[in-house]
Structures are given as C-alpha cells and as structure tokens.
Amino acid sequence: MAVMTAPIHIERVKTSRRASIDFNNLGFGNYISDHMSLTEYSNGSWGETKIVPYGDLTLSPAMLALHYGQAIFEGMKAFKNKDGQIIIFRPQRHLQRMNKSLERMCMPLLSEELFMSSLTTLLEVDADWIPTNEGSSLYLRPFMFASEAKLGVKISDEYKFIILTSPVGPYFSKAVKVKVEEEFVRAAEGGTGFVKCAGNYGGAFYPTMLAQKQGFDQVLWTDSKEHKYIDESGAMNVMFVLNGKLVTPKLLSSLLDGVTRDSILTMSESMGIQKEERRVSVAEIEEGFKNGTLTEAFGVGTAAVVSPIASISIHGRNYELPPVGPDSFQLRAKKKLNDIRMGYEADVHGWNYILPK
Numbered sequence: 001m002a003v004m005t006a007p008i009h010i011e012r013v014k015t016s017r018r019a020s021i022d023f024n025n026l027g028f029g030n031y032i033s034d035h036m037s038l039t040e041y042s043n044g045s046w047g048e049t050k051i052v053p054y055g056d057l058t059l060s061p062a063m064l065a066l067h068y069g070q071a072i073f074e075g076m077k078a079f080k081n082k083d084g085q086i087i088i089f090r091p092q093r094h095l096q097r098m099n100k101s102l103e104r105m106c107m108p109l110l111s112e113e114l115f116m117s118s119l120t121t122l123l124e125v126d127a128d129w130i131p132t133n134e135g136s137s138l139y140l141r142p143f144m145f146a147s148e149a150k151l152g153v154k155i156s157d158e159y160k161f162i163i164l165t166s167p168v169g170p171y172f173s174k175a176v177k178v179k180v181e182e183e184f185v186r187a188a189e190g191g192t193g194f195v196k197c198a199g200n201y202g203g204a205f206y207p208t209m210l211a212q213k214q215g216f217d218q219v220l221w222t223d224s225k226e227h228k229y230i231d232e233s234g235a236m237n238v239m240f241v242l243n244g245k246l247v248t249p250k251l252l253s254s255l256l257d258g259v260t261r262d263s264i265l266t267m268s269e270s271m272g273i274q275k276e277e278r279r280v281s282v283a284e285i286e287e288g289f290k291n292g293t294l295t296e297a298f299g300v301g302t303a304a305v306v307s308p309i310a311s312i313s314i315h316g317r318n319y320e321l322p323p324v325g326p327d328s329f330q331l332r333a334k335k336k337l338n339d340i341r342m343g344y345e346a347d348v349h350g351w352n353y354i355l356p357k
C-alpha cells in the first residue's frame with residue numbers, strides 16, 4: 001500500500017498527559033491520547049488535515065448530525081510488534097468498510113491517501129501512547145459527522161473527519177450470558193445494519209438494557225421478519241462450533257461485515273476446521289445444545305477479539321455451553337491473530353500495515 005503523504009500541519013500539546021496514565025490498568029476507552037487528527041469538508045472537497053491537541057470542539061446545536069443522524073465510525077487497532085515496529089491491523093479493509101458506511105449515509109468518501117496519511121501521522125506523533133504490554137493496543141477511532149448548521153432536513157454539505165486514539169488493556173472477556181431476542185430488531189434487510197452508523201447503536205440500547213435487567217449481558221439479534229435466524233450478538237459477529245465445524249451467519253444487509261469475522265474465517269482454513277457461512281437458525285442451535293453437538297459459541301470483534309458465550313436463552317429456556325478449554329477453537333484463533341500481529345507468526349495474508357520508520 002503506497003501512501004503519498006500530503007503535508008500535514010501538526011500542533012503539539014504543550015504538556016503530554018501520557019505520564020499521568022497507568023498503562024498497567026487501562027481498561028477500554030477510558031483514556032484518549034494527546035492528539036487527534038481533524039479534516040473538514042466543505043464546498044465539495046476536503047481541506048488540509050491537521051493534527052491538534054485532543055480537546056473540545058465548537059459546534060452548532062443545529063448541526064445536522066444531531067438531528068438527522070449522519071454520523072459513522074470505525075474501530076481498529078495499532079500495536080507495537082516484537083521488533084518495536086508500529087503496525088495497524090488491516091487498515092485498508094477498515095477504510096473500505098468506512099467508505100461503504102459513508103456511501104449508505106450520503107456522506108463524502110475518504111481517499112486512501114487522506115485516511116492513511118491522517119492515521120500514520122497521528123500515530124507518529126502519539127507513538128508513545130501505543131501500549132506494549134501483552135494483549136494491549138492502541139484503539140483507533142476514525143469517525144465522521146455532518147456539521148452543517150441547518151434545521152431543514154437535508155444531506156449535509158459540511159463534515160468533520162476526526163481520528164481519536166485510546167490506549168486499551170487486554171479486554172477481560174468473561175464468558176457472557178446472551179438471550180435470543182425475539183421482540184426487538186437491531187436491523188432489517190435493506191436498512192443500515194451493514195454500516196457502522198451511530199444510530200444502530202442508539203437503537204440497540206433499549207432492548208439490551210431490558211435484557212440486562214433480566215440478568216443477561218447481551219442479546220443475540222435475530223432476523224427482522226421471523227426471528228428465526230441469528231444475525232449478530234450485541235456489537236459483535238457471532239460464531240459457533242457445531243458438529244465440529246465453524247459456523248457463522250452469512251452476511252446480509254442487516255449484518256455488519258466484521259474484520260475480525262473475516263480474519264477468523266480466513267485463518268480457519270489453516271487451523272484444521274471446516275467453515276460454513278450460511279443462515280443459522282435458532283432451532284438448530286437449540287438442537288445442538290440438546291444433542292451436544294454445539295461445543296462453542298463466541299462473539300468476534302476488534303475490541304475483545306473473541307468473547308466467549310457462557311449461555312444462550314432460547315424461548316425463555318437457558319442453555320449452558322461447556323467451559324472454554326485451552327484447546328478450544330476460539331482461544332486458538334485469538335492466539336493466532338495475536339501472533340500474526342506481534343510478528344511471532346508469518347503475516348501470510350498481508351494484514352499488518354507496518355509504519356515506515
């Protein structure tokens with residue numbers, strides 16, 4: 001991926017906050033690094049990218065994103081590998097998805113040059129913020145929103161593209177209890193489920209909150225027509241080991257095309273497991289519990305990588321999965337992904353974008 005670097009204006013913080021943060025106790029999303037990248041769109045084109053101190057913005061309360069929801073984001077990660085190089089995991093794939101989100105929401109697309117030069121310059125400036133502890137990373141949050149001030153319903157003519165970064169610790173993935181959702185839907189086919197728009201999250205909060213009041217951690221979303229087929233779990237794609245095969249719902253316009261999902265499916269070919277991307281019915285999952293052929297269920301996404309599922313409630317009946325053993329597919333997949341990023345295993349798929357020194 002050759003990237004022409006446009007000149008980027010850099011305004012550095014006077015005093016870094018880096019030293020005040022306990023890198024052994026980061027959690028997820030609690031701290032934002034010293035700088036952010038900011039690029040503004042108006043009159044049909046993108047202006048110059050600036051790297052500026054992270055801080056508040058002045059925005060109009062009439063800005064269109066707040067009223068009509070043109071707001072999208074991405075979530076990806078940067079690491080320092082075993083040789084001390086800075087790598088970004090599959091940035092091009094994230095950019096492709098970001099552009100799909102932008103297209104669906106009638107927002108201006110980003111060129112590879114703008115996206116990569118903003119990212120790499122920001123990472124160079126805040127390189128000290130990339131954690132080096134095992135399992136830690138710098139979470140990258142590129143996002144865009146409509147900033148034009150106007151109350152009439154319209155597609156905005158002005159946007160801001162910002163990248164924030166946040167050092168994050170190993171995600172403590174305690175096995176989660178999920179409930180098959182049979183009343184609410186996250187997304188319908190033909191809607192915006194396949195894009196990372198802010199509204200998808202806003203709409204998911206209420207059913208998730210109700211599920212949490214009933215003692216679950218997350219919901220397992222089902223198709224909007226019949227609630228018969230599994231879509232996703234919370235904000236992660238979902239995978240099962242059923243009859244010894246890796247089974248995951250095939251992509252529809254109601255599902256998010258996860259980069260972690262794609263990576264794990266790709267790796268599965270060399271991990272001695274057959275994969276199936278197809279519609280997955282709630283009935284066959286229930287059957288798999290009853291006859292013991294369902295041995296693993298887990299969520300996959302950038303934040304946690306792999307999140308084991310402890311139990312699934314189906315039509316009000318709770319089914320437990322066996323504990324996750326060290327030889328489980330999900331833990332082997334998580335380790336393999338980590339080894340590829342860290343440089344312990346060859347990056348045969350070309351997933352690591354290594355920052356030039």
Ligand SMILES: *Cc1c(COP(=O)(O)O)cnc(C)c1O
Pocket residue numbers: 075196232234235236237256257258259260261300301302303
């Ligand atoms: C971001 C996201 C995922 C996971 O995608 P990754 O690219 O693997 O992080 C899955 N489902 C939804 C709804 C998401 O927003």
